[in-house]
Amino acid sequence: MSKDLITLEHISKSYDGQMILDDLSLSIYENSFVTLLGPSGCGKTTTLRIIGGFEKPDQGRVIFDGKDITDLSPNKRQLNTVFQKYALFTHMTIADNIAFGLKIKNKSDSYIKDKIKYALKLVNLEGFENRMPESLSGGQQQRIAIARAIVNEPKVLLLDEPLGALDLKMRQDMQYELKRLKEELGITFIYVTHDQEEALTMSDHIVVMNQGYIQQEGSPEKIYNEPENAFVADFIGDSNIIRATMVRDELVDILGAKFACVDTGFGENKPVDVVIRPEDVELVSPEEGTISGVVTDLTFKGVHYEMDVQAGGYEWLVHSTKMSEVGKEVGIKVDPYNIQIMNVPASEDEEAISETI
Amino acid sequence: MKKAIEKIYLTIILIFMYAPILTLIVLSFNSSKSRAKWGGFTLEWYINLLSDEAVASALFNTLTIAILATIFSTIIGTITCVAMIGLPGKLRSVIMGITNIPMINADIVTGISLMLLFRFLHIGAGFTTILLAHITFNIPFVMLSVMPRVKNINFYVYEAALDLGASRTYAFFKTILPDIVPGIISGALMAFTMSLDDFIITYFTKGSGFETLSTLIYNEVKRGIQPEIYALSALIFIVVLTLLLIVYRAPQSKTKEN
Numbered sequence: 001m002s003k004d005l006i007t008l009e010h011i012s013k014s015y016d017g018q019m020i021l022d023d024l025s026l027s028i029y030e031n032s033f034v035t036l037l038g039p040s041g042c043g044k045t046t047t048l049r050i051i052g053g054f055e056k057p058d059q060g061r062v063i064f065d066g067k068d069i070t071d072l073s074p075n076k077r078q079l080n081t082v083f084q085k086y087a088l089f090t091h092m093t094i095a096d097n098i099a100f101g102l103k104i105k106n107k108s109d110s111y112i113k114d115k116i117k118y119a120l121k122l123v124n125l126e127g128f129e130n131r132m133p134e135s136l137s138g139g140q141q142q143r144i145a146i147a148r149a150i151v152n153e154p155k156v157l158l159l160d161e162p163l164g165a166l167d168l169k170m171r172q173d174m175q176y177e178l179k180r181l182k183e184e185l186g187i188t189f190i191y192v193t194h195d196q197e198e199a200l201t202m203s204d205h206i207v208v209m210n211q212g213y214i215q216q217e218g219s220p221e222k223i224y225n226e227p228e229n230a231f232v233a234d235f236i237g238d239s240n241i242i243r244a245t246m247v248r249d250e251l252v253d254i255l256g257a258k259f260a261c262v263d264t265g266f267g268e269n270k271p272v273d274v275v276i277r278p279e280d281v282e283l284v285s286p287e288e289g290t291i292s293g294v295v296t297d298l299t300f301k302g303v304h305y306e307m308d309v310q311a312g313g314y315e316w317l318v319h320s321t322k323m324s325e326v327g328k329e330v331g332i333k334v335d336p337y338n339i340q341i342m343n344v345p346a347s348e349d350e351e352a353i354s355e356t357i
Numbered sequence: 358m359k360k361a362i363e364k365i366y367l368t369i370i371l372i373f374m375y376a377p378i379l380t381l382i383v384l385s386f387n388s389s390k391s392r393a394k395w396g397g398f399t400l401e402w403y404i405n406l407l408s409d410e411a412v413a414s415a416l417f418n419t420l421t422i423a424i425l426a427t428i429f430s431t432i433i434g435t436i437t438c439v440a441m442i443g444l445p446g447k448l449r450s451v452i453m454g455i456t457n458i459p460m461i462n463a464d465i466v467t468g469i470s471l472m473l474l475f476r477f478l479h480i481g482a483g484f485t486t487i488l489l490a491h492i493t494f495n496i497p498f499v500m501l502s503v504m505p506r507v508k509n510i511n512f513y514v515y516e517a518a519l520d521l522g523a524s525r526t527y528a529f530f531k532t533i534l535p536d537i538v539p540g541i542i543s544g545a546l547m548a549f550t551m552s553l554d555d556f557i558i559t560y561f562t563k564g565s566g567f568e569t570l571s572t573l574i575y576n577e578v579k580r581g582i583q584p585e586i587y588a589l590s591a592l593i594f595i596v597v598l599t600l601l602l603i604v605y606r607a608p609q610s611k612t613k614e615n
Contacts, residue, residue: 054516074519075528081520087513091535100531101521145517152521 004063005030005155005188006051011060013046020046021057022212028156028190028205033182035191035199038209039235044192045160047209051190052081052158065155079156080149084164086141088133094120094144095129101152119147122181139170146181156188163198175201196236200224208232229342233275240276240316243344245269252341255312257291259334263341273342278319280338283309289331295324378594385587402588412589415573422484422569423552426491431545433492434499438507439533453504456497467494468561475562482564490562491555495548502544506537546604554597 006028013021021043028034036044049055050062053074062070069077080101089097095116102112120126123143133141142162149157159178163171179202182189193199199206200220207217208231216228227233230241245253249264254274266272286292293311300306305323309316311332324330385403389396406412437456441449459467471490472482480486510533518528556571563572570593577586 052520054519074516075522075524081517083513083517085511085513087511087517089514089518089532100518100523104522104527148517148521 003030004028005065006190007063008047008050009061009063011047011050011057011062013043013050013055013057020212021050024060024212024214026207026214026217028188030155031186031188033179033189033191033202033204035193035203035206036209037193037196037199037206037235038215039194041211042209043212044194044209048081048158048160048190048192051156052079053077078154079158080152080154081158081160082142082145082149082162084161086133086138086145086165088141088144088148090133092133093129094125094131094133094136097133097144098148098151100148105152115151119151122150122184123147123177138166139174142166142174143177146178150181150185150187154187156190157185159189159191161193162191163193163195171198178202200236208235210235226340227275227342230273230275233340233342238278238317238319240274240278240281240314242274242276242314244272244274246272246341250336252339255291255314257312259290259339260336261339261341262336263339266341266343271344273344275340275342276316276334276338278306278317279304280334281309281316281318281320282333282335283307283318283320283322283324283330284333286329286331289333292329292331295326295328295330298323298326381587381594382591385584385591387584390584402584403592406585406588406592409585411568411573412570412585415568415570418484418567419553419569419571422488422491423549425488426495426552427545427549429488429492430495430548431499431541434496434544434548435503435537435541437496438500438503438537441504442507442510453500456500459494460497460501464555464557465561468558471558472561482562483567486562486564487559487567487569490558491552494555494558495551498547498551499541499544502547503537503540506540510536543604546600550597550600550604553600554593 004027008026011024038044098116099112163174206223208215216232233239246266247253248268252259252261291311293309296310297308304319307318386398388399475486514532518532
């Protein structure tokens with residue numbers, strides 16, 4: 001990746017005595033698609049609003065392109081926002097909406113006209129100049145909101161759950177659309193969502209947040225395959241999170257059975273949490289399995305079957321294309337690479353995090 | 358059958374409500390001075406009215422006061438509503454409750470208390486006191502009409518304007534003001550109507566020698582009713598009716614657009 005464009009340094013923010021962000025630090029690289037992901041109330045929108053200038057942090061600094069912009073008002077920042085509820089100017093035509101920022105900057109009429117045309121083409125809504133926002137569908141309004149933001153050539157586009165109000169099909173279409181826009185414009189996108197699938201589909205870099213803390217950041221693959229704690233593992237997709245004991249390097253005791261793994265450096269006979277994704281659990285015959293149990297529930301999910309397997313006193317969630325009937329005795333096998341070992345939360349803060357799961 | 362009864366009932370109610378005013382309007386075109394006899398159609402009383410200097414000066418006073426009171430109360434009421442945006446909801450409803458009290462309060466109480474206040478402050482009764490009184494009783498009507506609009510403001514739109522480079526003032530005029538303008542207009546029309554047809558509060562705050570249309574009519578009636586008064590009253594009724602129709606229509610057409 002290239003250089004840092006935005007750096008948040010030790011940001012804290014509270015409302016009415018309630019801590020929203022606690023000493024948060026974050027670097028955002030130039031030309032990347034960064035997603036702030038977390039449940040509602042985790043502080044992701046507040047973080048975005050601090051970057052946009054709509055909220056002032058109680059403590060800490062916001063650095064943009066090497067300059068401190070903590071106290072700069074939103075209209076002086078080189079970034080634009082796409083709001084959750086579109087926030088179009090309902091009494092203006094689409095063309096006037098898009099021209100709003102350009103007119104303030106006193107651009108020439110011909111420049112503005114070209115820009116409107118270019119922006120409408122970019123969001124696939126050519127010829128909509130004279131329509132009123134209310135006559136457009138939700139998805140179209142959101143595209144106009146994006147067009148209105150990008151004509152100002154911001155270095156960063158902030159998107160606050162822009163697809164939240166759209167239906168599933170439209171949301172999926174817009175995900176690809178946004179990814180394409182990001183490639184065409186070559187600017188940084190900072191995207192806020194609570195939808196993990198949306199985050200995994202679009203992002204270069206995901207920042208998982210909860211209760212005002214960054215839980216983990218990294219590429220989508222890393223976040224999904226190597227969650228650092230139980231919160232991340234649980235929030236990103238389904239998972240089996242089991243309290244276990246690290247016997248020694250590369251060997252872990254899960255519910256009384258010894259599983260080979262690839263992790264080292266946790267010490268000997270130390271308590272740990274393990275994460276095993278449901279699609280990584282292999283159901284084999286009881287003799288072949290590392291641990292054996294009984295199938296207690298079976299649901300057809302379309303792409304795969306979802307099964308619950310009672311084994312070693314824990315109900316394992318299993319996704320498989322092969323069906324095993326309820327009541328069948330099965331063995332459980334897991335590839336060593338698919339066992340993710342995490343430290344058991346030690347501090348009170350971390351404990352608080354895991355309690356919310 | 359049921360429908361027919363409903364219609365008859367409605368007609369009777371409307372007759373009860375509007376018969377007096379209809380009588381007044383009909384008599385204002387009656388060429389006979391007698392109230393009991395129809396002497397033929399005439400515009401004489403309306404023409405007399407136009408040439409009557411006392412009426413002309415009272416009309417001028419009434420309009421000046423109504424227009425000025427409307428302007429001031431609309432500005433003050435609107436600014437108050439906008440300023441209340443930042444307040445927590447509870448405090449806001451308390452303030453709205455307090456501002457609503459003068460509307461429910463009997464006019465005579467408001468009139469007498471204003472008169473006492475002006476005496477106490479040594480403000481000479483006349484144009485100024487009437488204007489101040491009208492501004493005072495109009496503000497709650499303006500706020501009542503503007504506040505629902507303010508409550509429905511979409512602040513993301515204001516923030517979007519800031520985000521696109523607008524200053525706070527420019528963003529206010531471009532986003533918040535257009536949203537509340539229908540409320541401001543109906544508030545202003547309401548205030549104008551209230552000011553135009555107020556009698557009691559004006560009567561107590563006007564002092565001697567200064568007349569508005571309503572106080573003029575009152576004085577004339579004491580001396581014995583002239584047909585000109587019918588004409589004048591009919592005109593006032595028509596103006597107020599027209600304004601009220603506009604007030605009730607304006608916000609409706611806006612909601613349809615939304």
